[in-house]
Amino acid sequence: MTELVDDVLIISKAEAGKIEFNPQPLIIKNFCETLVEEIQLSLDTKHGINFTYSGQVNSVCLDEKLVIHILNNLLTNALKYSPQEKIVRFSCICQQQEVIFEIQDEGIGIPVEDQKRLFESFHRARNVGDIPGTGLGLTIVQKSVNLHNGKISLVSQVGVGTTFQVILPLTNSEDN
Numbered sequence: 001m002t003e004l005v006d007d008v009l010i011i012s013k014a015e016a017g018k019i020e021f022n023p024q025p026l027i028i029k030n031f032c033e034t035l036v037e038e039i040q041l042s043l044d045t046k047h048g049i050n051f052t053y054s055g056q057v058n059s060v061c062l063d064e065k066l067v068i069h070i071l072n073n074l075l076t077n078a079l080k081y082s083p084q085e086k087i088v089r090f091s092c093i094c095q096q097q098e099v100i101f102e103i104q105d106e107g108i109g110i111p112v113e114d115q116k117r118l119f120e121s122f123h124r125a126r127n128v129g130d131i132p133g134t135g136l137g138l139t140i141v142q143k144s145v146n147l148h149n150g151k152i153s154l155v156s157q158v159g160v161g162t163t164f165q166v167i168l169p170l171t172n173s174e175d176n
Contacts, residue, residue: 055094066144082107109158
């Protein structure tokens with residue numbers, strides 16, 4: 001219940017234009033490694049997350065809170081909708097002008113007819129069955145990506161899996 005209330009508050013703030021975009025220098029590889037570690041410790045699953053990083057820069061300017069919303073939602077969804085013991089692949093490619101995050105699972109996939117409404121509040125794909133969820137996570141992801149002036153895309157096939165790609169433009173950081 002607390003999670004639902006938190007999600008509704010985030011969406012309400014975003015729609016009211018009250019979420020501040022506050023980019024700060026961030027060592028992106030360390031940030032991603034720590035996030036993966038925290039997710040794996042907090043979830044009682046037999047899944048693994050295979051994280052890979054390639055980059056031209058070490059420090060980037062992003063809003064850490066918003067990036068946590070983006071990656072935490074996408075990674076936990078990938079784990080939640082994948083069979084036990086399947087590996088979720090998570091990559092971060094950090095270039096001079098942008099950072100690209102890609103999360104790929106071998107889960108249930110998203111039906112084509114649901115993909116059009118995926119980022120709408122409370123919408124859940126018709127094939128989720130009794131897997132718990134509120135239908136708010138991807139709405140929060142999209143709003144967080146939009147605040148970065150980024151892009152999000154997906155490729156999905158039912159029974160095969162889903163790949164989300166998030167591209168966030170970078171502002172300058174002193175430590176590049």
